[in-house]
Amino acid sequence: xxxxxxxxxxxxxxxxxxxxxxxxxxxxxxxxxxxxxxxxxxxxxxxxxxxxxxxxxxxxxxxxxxxxxxxxxxxxxxxxxxxxxxxxxxxxxxxxxxxxxxxxxxxxxxxxxxxxxxxxxxxxxxxxxxxxxxxxxxxxxxxxxxxxxxxxxxxxxxxxxxxxxxxxxxxxxxxxxxxxxxxxxxxxxxxxxxxxxxxxxxxxxxx
Amino acid sequence: xxxxxxxxxxxxxxxxxxxxxxxxxxxxxxxxxxxxxxxxxxxxxxxxxxxxxxxxxxxxxxxxxxxxxxxxxxxxxxxxxxxxxxxxxxxxxxxxxxxxxxxxxxxxxxxxxxxxxxxxxxxxxxxxxxxxxxxxxxxxxxxxxxxxxxxxxxxxxxxxxxxxxxxxxxxxxxxxxxxxxxxxxxxxxxxxxxxxxxxxxxxxxxx
DNA sequence: ACGCCGATGTATCGTCTCGATACATCGAAC
DNA sequence: GTTCGATGTATCGAGACGATACATCGGCGT
Numbered sequence: 324x325x326x327x328x329x330x331x332x333x334x335x336x337x338x339x340x341x342x343x344x345x346x347x348x349x350x351x352x353x354x355x356x357x358x359x360x361x362x363x364x365x366x367x368x369x370x371x372x373x374x375x376x377x378x379x380x381x382x383x384x385x386x387x388x389x390x391x392x393x394x395x396x397x398x399x400x401x402x403x404x405x406x407x408x409x410x411x412x413x414x415x416x417x418x419x420x421x422x423x424x425x426x427x428x429x430x431x432x433x434x435x436x437x438x439x440x441x442x443x444x445x446x447x448x449x450x451x452x453x454x455x456x457x458x459x460x461x462x463x464x465x466x467x468x469x470x471x472x473x474x475x476x477x478x479x480x481x482x483x484x485x486x487x488x489x490x491x492x493x494x495x496x497x498x499x500x501x502x503x504x505x506x507x508x509x510x511x512x513x514x515x516x517x518x519x520x521x522x523x524x525x526x527x528x529x530x
Numbered sequence: 531x532x533x534x535x536x537x538x539x540x541x542x543x544x545x546x547x548x549x550x551x552x553x554x555x556x557x558x559x560x561x562x563x564x565x566x567x568x569x570x571x572x573x574x575x576x577x578x579x580x581x582x583x584x585x586x587x588x589x590x591x592x593x594x595x596x597x598x599x600x601x602x603x604x605x606x607x608x609x610x611x612x613x614x615x616x617x618x619x620x621x622x623x624x625x626x627x628x629x630x631x632x633x634x635x636x637x638x639x640x641x642x643x644x645x646x647x648x649x650x651x652x653x654x655x656x657x658x659x660x661x662x663x664x665x666x667x668x669x670x671x672x673x674x675x676x677x678x679x680x681x682x683x684x685x686x687x688x689x690x691x692x693x694x695x696x697x698x699x700x701x702x703x704x705x706x707x708x709x710x711x712x713x714x715x716x717x718x719x720x721x722x723x724x725x726x727x728x729x730x731x732x733x734x735x736x737x
Numbered sequence: 738a739c740g741c742c743g744a745t746g747t748a749t750c751g752t753c754t755c756g757a758t759a760c761a762t763c764g765a766a767c
Numbered sequence: 768g769t770t771c772g773a774t775g776t777a778t779c780g781a782g783a784c785g786a787t788a789c790a791t792c793g794g795c796g797t
Contacts, residue, residue, distance in 0.1 A: 329783085345746050353681060354689060356696045357674045365783050367748060372782095402791075403746065441688040467564045474560060481648040482561060488706045489563045492699055499695050536753090552775050572754050574777060609762075610775065 327419070328433045329361065329369045330378075334416040335440040337379060337408040344370065344404065354439040355432070370406060378412035381405065416443075423448045428456035450507050457500040464493040534626065535640045536568065536576045537585075541623040542647040544586060544615040551577065551611065561646040562639070577613060585619035588612065623650075630655045635663035657714050664707040671700045 336342060336350050344366055352360035373379045382405050408416070420443050428434045434456050441449055467490045475483065543549060543557050551573055559567035580586045589612050615623070627650050635641045641663050648656055674697045682690070 343746075344748095353677070353685065353693075356692045357677050358670065358696055358700070362784050362786095363746095363748075364750085364785070368782075435692060438688050438692055442686050463565065470560070470564050478560065479649050481645050484706075484710060485563045485642060485645055486560075488703070489565055491702065491706075493565070495698065495702070496695070499691075499698075503691060550775075551777095569755050569757095570775095570777075571756070571779085575753080 328436055329365060330373060331419050332436045333369060334408060334412055337406060338416055341405050341407040356435055378409055378415055379406045380409055420444050421448055423451040427452050429459055453500060453504045453507060460493060460496050464497060467493060535643055536572060537580060538626050539643045540576060541615060541619055544613055545623055548612050548614040563642055585616055585622055586613045587616055627651050628655055630658040634659050636666055660707060660711045660714060667700060667703050671704055674700060
C-alpha cells in the first residue's frame with residue numbers, strides 16, 4: 324500500500340494516450356508538480372508490475388514474459404515499447420479516482436496525483452479530497468507550531484530557522500488549499516441547480 | 531551515496547550526548563525540520579551500519595555481533611541500548627561538517643542536516659553552503675518557471691495550480707536562504723577584524 | 738560514404754527507506 | 768495484581784533511487 328502513487332499516475336497518463344517509458348517519465352515530472360522526477364529505476368519496475376497485473380499491454384507482448392532461465396540477461400535488440408492501458412486498467416483507474424477517504428489525501432504525493440487527474444473526478448469527491456487534505460495539513464501545521472513553541476529555548480538558531488521555514492511552507496499550503504476549495508465551491512454552485520442559495524444550513528461536514 | 535544523510539544526523543546528535551534509539555528518533559524529527567520523521571526501519575539499520583563501521587559503540591558491545599547461526603532470531607530480553615560516538619565517529623563527523631561542495635547542498639535533506647549542525651561548522655563553510663544551496667534552488671525555480679511558461683496552454687487548471695504552488699514554495703525558499711545569507715554576512719563582519727569598520731561602502735543591497 | 742555524437746530509449750543492480758508488525762519493559766491507575 | 772499506554776528494540780517485504788550499461792537514430796562534418 325501507499326506504493327500506489329506511481330501506478331495511479333501511470334494509468335492516468337496512459338488513459339489519455341499510449342506512450343513509451345521515456346515520454347511517460349517526462350510527463351510524470353510535469354504531473355507530479357514540476358519538481359521531483361521519477362527515476363527509471365522506479366518507472367520500469369512499476370510498468371512491469373502493471374503489465375503483470377494486466378492493467379497495461381505492450382506492442383510486443385512477449386517482452387515481459389519470464390525468460391527461458393539461462394538466457395543472457397536480455398542483451399541485444401531493445402527498441403521502443405509502447406504501453407497501452409487495458410480495460411482492467413481503466414476500471415482500476417476509475418476506482419482510484421473515486422476514492423475520497425484518507426488514503427486519497429493523507430500522503431501528499433498521492434494527493435498530488437489525485438489533483439493532477441481531478442478532471443476525471445466527480446465534483447463532490449473533489450471537494451471531499453480537498454477538505455480532507457486541508458484538515459491533514461492543518462494538523463501538521465498545528466503539530467509543528469506547538470513543537471516550535473515547546474523547543475524555542477532548547478534549540479539553536481539554525482534549527483529554529485529550519486522549523487520556522489517549514490511552518491511557513493505548511494501555512495502557505497493550507498491557504499492554497501483554502502483557495503482551491505473556494506473556487507471549487509463557486510463552480511459547484513454555478514453548475515448545480517442546488518438546494519436554493521438562501522437555504523444555507525451549517526453543513527454537517529463528513530458522513 | 532547520498533545515503534549519508536541519516537548517518538550524518540545520528541553522528542551529530544550523538545556528538546552532543548549518548549542516546550538510545552527511541553530518543554534519537556524524536557530528536558531526529560526536530561532536527562530534520564519538524565515535519566518528516568525517520569522510521570525505525572531506517573534508524574536501526576543505520577545504527578547497525580555505524581556500529582559495523584566503528585563510528586558508534588553500545589553499552590553491551592556483543593549486541594550487534596554476528597549470531598551463532600541457528601539461534602532463534604533474537605527473541606527474549608531486549609532492553610535499552612545506549613549508543614555513544616567513538617573517536618573515529620567524531621573524525622567522520624568533522625569531515626562531513628567541513629564539506630562545502632555540491633554534495634553538501636544539492637540534496638535538500640542533506641542540506642537540512644548541515645544547517646542543523648551549523649554551530650559545528652566554520653563560518654566560511656557555512657556561507658559557501660548557503661550560497662551553493664541558493665544557487666541550486668534558484669536553478670530549480672528557473673526550471674519550474676520556464677516549464678510552467680511552456681506548458682501553460684497544454685495542461686489543465688489543477689495541474690497548473692500544483693505547479694504554481696510549487697513555484698511559489700521554491701521562490702519562498704530562495705528568499706529564506708537570502709535572508710540567512712544576509713544574517714551570516716553581518717555576523718561575519720561583526721566578529722572578524724575585517725577590512726576596517728570605517729570603510730563602509732554603500733552596500734549593493736544584493737539582488 | 739563514413740564515423741561520431743548527442744538525444745532518445747530500455748533495462749538492471751545494489752543500497753537504502755518506509756510502513757507494518759511483533760515483541761519487551763515499565764510505571765501508574767484501578 | 769492486572770490491564771494499559773508510553774517507552775523501547777527489532778525485522779520484513781515492497782518499493783524508490785542513483786548509477787550504470789547498453790541500444791537506436793538522426794544529423795553533421797569531412
